[in-house]
Amino acid sequence: MLGNFKYSNPTKLYFGEDALSNLKVELASYGTNVQLVYGGGSIKKNGIYEQVITILKECGKVIFEDSGVMPNPTVEKLAEGCQIAREHQVDLILAVGGGSVCDYAKAVSISAYCEDDPWEKYYIRFEDVTCKIIPVGCVLTMVGTGSEMNGGAVITNHKQKLKIGHVFGDNVFPKFSILNPKFTYSLPxxxxxxxxxxxxxxxxxxxxxxxxxxxxxxxxxxxxxxxxxxxxxxxxxxxxxxxxxxxxxxxxxxxxxxxxxxxxxxxxxxxxxxxxxxxxxxxxxxxxxxxxxxxxxxxxxxxxxxxxxxxxxxxxxxxxxxxxxxxxxxxxxxxxxxxxxxxxxxxxxxxxxxxxxxxxxxxxxxxxxxxxxxxxxxxxxxxxxxxx
Amino acid sequence: MLGNFKYSNPTKLYFGEDALSNLKVELASYGTNVQLVYGGGSIKKNGIYEQVITILKECGKVIFEDSGVMPNPTVEKLAEGCQIAREHQVDLILAVGGGSVCDYAKAVSISAYCEDDPWEKYYIRFEDVTCKIIPVGCVLTMVGTGSEMNGGAVITNHKQKLKIGHVFGDNVFPKFSILNPKFTYSLPxxxxxxxxxxxxxxxxxxxxxxxxxxxxxxxxxxxxxxxxxxxxxxxxxxxxxxxxxxxxxxxxxxxxxxxxxxxxxxxxxxxxxxxxxxxxxxxxxxxxxxxxxxxxxxxxxxxxxxxxxxxxxxxxxxxxxxxxxxxxxxxxxxxxxxxxxxxxxxxxxxxxxxxxxxxxxxxxxxxxxxxxxxxxxxxxxxxxxxxx
The missing domain is CATH 1.20.1090.10 (Dehydroquinate synthase-like - alpha domain)
Structure with a gap:
């Protein structure tokens, strides 16, 4: 039965082969420092990286690269991303990739200013976010996880042999996501x-x-x-x-x-x-x-x-x-x-x-x-x- | 084909038999003056009016009643609602009723400060909203129009024998809507x-x-x-x-x-x-x-x-x-x-x-x-x- 629930989905989506053209408008709402998150570099081969960089530069953004996000983002990588975010006081985290990259970006967004160990707080104790959240935007290049429009973020702890997903509230949803089906063509x-x-x-x-x-x-x-x-x-x-x-x-x-x-x-x-x-x-x-x-x-x-x-x-x-x-x-x-x-x-x-x-x-x-x-x-x- | 589109739906929904209990939390985000919009008074018979008034008073709101919204809200009624909104500089328009009441509330929200004749601007020339928009919240008592989570507002002009709906953008969507299925029981x-x-x-x-x-x-x-x-x-x-x-x-x-x-x-x-x-x-x-x-x-x-x-x-x-x-x-x-x-x-x-x-x-x-x-x-x- 449909019991008592709250439904709220604040993510703005741009869909279609022209979707990336909307990035410029969205970027105007955020400050100068952008943490650009991506994976192993496939976006450099298919040209998406170039397109995104061009737009970021046209908008006068200062880019802090955070690449090498693995298919199952780890706690160690998360710590690295938080370091970048804090050090450069980034105003926006822009994830360019698939679900892992988006998940990771969201995890960084809520962990950079976390007053506790994020793994313990979010993934072991399943607590809510209480610190400042850095806004996240996504350019999706791989389809499946739905991470572009939800509050989920899965993180892996290899030492503990645990891969855990925490589904956060609507304050953790990406602010915007860009969905171009053609960006997924080059995927094996x-x-x-x-x-x-x-x-x-x-x-x-x-x-x-x-x-x-x-x-x-x-x-x-x-x-x-x-x-x-x-x-x-x-x-x-x-x-x-x-x-x-x-x-x-x-x-x-x-x-x-x-x-x-x-x-x-x-x-x-x-x-x-x-x-x-x-x-x-x-x-x-x-x-x-x-x-x-x-x-x-x-x-x-x-x-x-x-x-x-x-x-x-x-x-x-x-x-x-x-x-x-x-x-x-x-x-x-x-x-x-x-x-x-x-x-x-x-x-x-x-x-x-x-x-x-x-x-x-x-x-x-x-x-x-x-x-x-x-x-x-x-x-x-x-x-x-x-x-x- | 799914071409190029933007999807954005900022309305927060509270659903279920306890849904109204969330009104208090929502009211905290708005100023003191609330324009309470409703129809012919059926909400007084089924007790919903009383419940809403109690919550509004508990939250220290000053209530400006705007009742008598008809099933097909007219341009004349719209002018009346705009007058109330402007005169009392209302901070929130709270619609308690069905689709017509919600539609009307949205129409008032974009017409009160409209620099032009709203009927001409929105319903004849189908122009976008350029003026200040008063936030709208809805307590739904009748189901059908979907007005609780969209930017639509149908207005009737009897002199011109026209009933026209304009579907506005996400800036006109209600900020929140309260959906209690039991509130619809008393409907004939x-x-x-x-x-x-x-x-x-x-x-x-x-x-x-x-x-x-x-x-x-x-x-x-x-x-x-x-x-x-x-x-x-x-x-x-x-x-x-x-x-x-x-x-x-x-x-x-x-x-x-x-x-x-x-x-x-x-x-x-x-x-x-x-x-x-x-x-x-x-x-x-x-x-x-x-x-x-x-x-x-x-x-x-x-x-x-x-x-x-x-x-x-x-x-x-x-x-x-x-x-x-x-x-x-x-x-x-x-x-x-x-x-x-x-x-x-x-x-x-x-x-x-x-x-x-x-x-x-x-x-x-x-x-x-x-x-x-x-x-x-x-x-x-x-x-x-x-x-x-």
Whole structure:
């Protein structure tokens, strides 16, 4: 049921192939010092770096580069970014990249002036932000995490073998994000489909909770159908602008709080994926795809009516003459076929996980409430083993 | 196709049966003088007025009442509201009511300090706001228009026999809106189902444009399915909280710009409805329901593939062995059956329209581009005649 909630989403989005032309207008609202955050340098190859630098200079900004953000940003890198932000008293953090870069930028924005150890405060104790927040803007070059329009920021602590996401309030959302579907063209297919599955997983994590019938469920089904249709096109023709733009837009709405309204959610697939990521540094979307089918088959009986609905509303399973269980299972089978068609990683071995790693990964997996079943340690081990 | 667009929605929403408890926090952001806008006094009967007044007083606000807002707010009433706003230099306009009250509050907010005749500037010349805007907050008691989270404001000029809506930018959106589904319980069934159809019409006006396949279409289909399911429940049991809350939430998302992204749209059903409203003062949703089926049948051939998709995705029409035209028509037939089940007005005679009024109404109907067919005067007359 849609209970009591607050909905507020202050991020301004510019979408389309001309989207970057709006950066200038946005920059006018911020001071001179800009911390330019990006990853391994792919934006230098595809020309986006050059375009952004030109605009920043035209606007008279002083640029402080903060590059080398890794796919799973670490606490050590976070400390480095905070140092830059404080030292140069930056007025804006501009993230140019994918979800990791945006997540990192947000983490820096709330950690630079944090009066405590940010890892302890935000990721272990899950406390709210109480310090000054540096404004963040994003130029998205990779699709999936929805980080461009939410308050989420995932950080990895390798020493503690923990990868944890904290979803902050609307004061941490980016002030603006620039979404040009063409900026995602140069991404390797592996990353593209991983991003597609990340989107799907975001929707499913929210969809598979509750036994009611809310508007959020229907919007989620619409987003899923759009994603399935467009990802099938994009995997064949990565430069299909319409498909790539639908995927990009779906990704934003998959994780900007809208379809979470009225939902409890346990995000257990992400908890599994994050634990795998902390032990392997594998691509996030692939850690999710490797465990999803085994996970959903494991809990299917506990949320049977919703899995049945999923099969009919999303996968067009014809229910006539079938038991609820058969319908639900057929839905998951169709999902599996689709995932293989996309070329997703379907087992953990492919990500370098061995039997010996199951127990440590299970120990790193946070167990959450809010879904159809609260797992125990043995369940986690079983699901991971089934995913090998 | 999702082309170039800006998406920005700054309205903060509080939803649920405890939603009003958040009014206090919001009021703290504004000055002392509050213009309290409401309609004919139904909020005094159901106790909402009392609750709001108590909170306003507790917050030390000085209240300037501006009541008697009619279902189709007029230019004369608008002038009255502007007078109050200016005279008392109000810091916040608080609208307590349905869409008309919210629309009116927004119109006052941008007209009080308008350097020109607001009707001429905003509704005839469709110009942007250039003057100071007074902040608006809403406490919603009636569902349908989506006015609680958009920049729309419809105003009626009886002398000119014109009812015109201008959709303003995000600077005109309410700062906050309070949505308690229980506040809508006391509404007569006629108004409730009219509101439901207003929502459906908002979605369809945006859905029936373009021949592409965008995320907006899929979200629209999800919203439609949610609305259909919940309105069927609510019409039987108006105090079904889940159904009423789904309807309320769907209404907001039906018209807060999300599903308009990538859409051209002509809003022709609303143009017809508004012309009928200007000549009859009939309930808005019923003016739409009376013309919708005749209108869609009239233009069906021009957007056949979309009408076919609508039949399959929204009305579960089985397409096997049928022509596109048969499928599309079956979708509209099912829509008509649903509308009758809800008890909607299915013809103009019931709203007091006579044959003699067809020509004047057609003359007041704005003809728009962006849909599947640009109508001419004769088309309008035909559709109105088919709707009699």
């Amino acid at each position: 297919k592996y990353q593209m489909v991983a991003g597609c599955f990340d989107i799907m997983s975001h929707i499913l994590e929210q969809y598979f909770s509750g036994e009611d019938d809310t508007t959020s469920d229907y919007i989620a089904e619409g987003l899923l159908r759009s994603l399935i249709t467009s990802s099938k096109i994009a995997v064949k023709n990565p430069e299909d602008y319409e498909a790539r733009s639908n995927i990009m837009w779906t990704a934003t709405w998959a994780l900007n709080t809208l379809i979470a309204m009225g939902k409890t959610t346990d995000w257990e697939v992400h908890m599994l994926g994050q634990a795998i990521g902390a032990h392997t540094d594998a691509t996030h979307g692939m850690t999710l795809s490797a465990v999803s089918i085994p996970y959903y088959k494991y809990i299917m009986a506990d949320g049977l009516q919703k899995f049945k609905r999923y099969a009919i509303h999303v996968w067009d399973v014809d229910p006539s003459g079938k038991t609820d269980e058969q319908i639900a299972r057929e839905g998951l089978d169709r999902m599996e076929t689709y995932m293989k068609e996309l070329g997703l990683v379907m087992n953990l071995s492919e990500l370098g996980v061995t039997e010996a790693m199951i127990e440590p990964i299970a120990n790193s997996t946070l167990i959450m409430e809010g879904g159809y079943r609260i797992l125990n340690h043995e369940d986690i081990v079983n699901i991971l083993t089934n995913s090998l | 069934k006629y108004q409730m189902v009219a509101g439901c159809f207003d929502i459906m019409s908002h979605i369809l006006e945006q859905y029936f444009s373009g021949e592409d396949d965008t995320t907006s279409d899929y979200i629209a289909e999800g919203l439609l399915r949610s609305l259909i399911t919940s309105s069927k429940i609510a019409v039987k049991n108006p105090e079904d909280y889940e159904a009423r809350s789904n309807i309320m939430w769907t209404a907001t998302w039906a018209l807060n710009t999300l599903i308009a992204m990538g859409k051209t749209t002509d809003w022709e059903v609303h143009m017809l409805g508004q012309a009928i409203g200007a000549h009859t003062d009939a309930t808005h949703g019923m003016t739409l329901s009376a013309v919708s089926i005749p209108y869609y049948k009239y233009i069906m051939a021009d957007g056949l593939q979309k009408f076919k998709r609508y039949a399959i995705h929204v009305w579960d029409v089985d397409p096997s062995g049928k022509t596109d035209e048969q499928i599309a028509r079956e979708g509209l037939d099912r829509m008509e059956t649903y509308m009758k089940e809800l008890g909607l007005v299915m013809n103009l005679s019931e709203l007091g329209v006579t044959e003699a009024m067809i020509e004047p109404i057609a003359n007041s109907t704005l003809i728009m581009e962006g849909g599947y067919r640009i109508l001419n005067h004769e088309d309008i007359v035909n559709i109105l005649t088919n709707s009699l």
